[in-house]
Amino acid sequence: MDELAEEFLREILSFYQGHKSELIPILLEIQNNFGYLPKEAILLVSNFINVPKGHIYSVASFYTRLRLLPLGRHRVTVCRGTACHIRGAPQILKEIENVLGIKEGETSSDLEYTLDTVACIGCCALAPCLTVDGKVHGAMNTDKVKKIFEASSVKGKHEQ
Numbered sequence: 001m002d003e004l005a006e007e008f009l010r011e012i013l014s015f016y017q018g019h020k021s022e023l024i025p026i027l028l029e030i031q032n033n034f035g036y037l038p039k040e041a042i043l044l045v046s047n048f049i050n051v052p053k054g055h056i057y058s059v060a061s062f063y064t065r066l067r068l069l070p071l072g073r074h075r076v077t078v079c080r081g082t083a084c085h086i087r088g089a090p091q092i093l094k095e096i097e098n099v100l101g102i103k104e105g106e107t108s109s110d111l112e113y114t115l116d117t118v119a120c121i122g123c124c125a126l127a128p129c130l131t132v133d134g135k136v137h138g139a140m141n142t143d144k145v146k147k148i149f150e151a152s153s154v155k156g157k158h159e160q
C-alpha cells in the first residue's frame with residue numbers, strides 16, 4: 001500500500017472514536033473507498049480500536065458484504081436460486097470455475113474476474129442465469145459459458 005492510500009486510511013479513521021463497536025462501520029467505509037479490505041487496513045483498524053487482527057479477519061470472513069481481496073475488473077454472478085438450480089446452475093457454476101480457473105468468491109490472479117453467486121437475479125423465467133458486469137445472460141448451458149468466457153478472458157473483451 002502506498003503512502004497516499006495509508007494517509008487516506010488514517011483520514012477515514014479520524015472520523016471515528018476508536019470504539020470496538022465501530023468495527024463494522026469502519027470496515028464498510030474502508031471497503032466503500034478501496035473496493036475491499038487491504039491487509040494494511042486490517043492492521044490499522046486493529047490498532048485503532050484495540051481488537052486483535054484475527055477477530056477482524058473472522059468478522060470480515062463472516063459478513064458476505066465484506067471482501068478481503070480486491071474485485072476483478074469484471075464481476076460474474078451466477079444465480080443459485082431454485083429455478084436456476086433445477087435447470088442446471090451447479091453445472092454452469094462448475095463450468096465457469098473451470099474456464100476462469102477460480103472458485104466462487106475468488107478473483108483471478110490477473111484481477112480480470114471476480115466470481116460470485118446470488119440467491120436470485122430476478123429473471124427466473126430465463127433460468128439458468130448469470131450476469132457479467134450486470135448484464136443478464138439467460139438460458140445458459142455449458143457451451144454458452146465457453147463462448148462468453150473464452151472470447152473475453154483470452155482476448156480481453158466481452159460478448160455483449
Ligand code: FES
Nearest residue numbers: 079081084123124
Ligand atoms: S432463481 Fe435464478 S433468476 Fe431467479
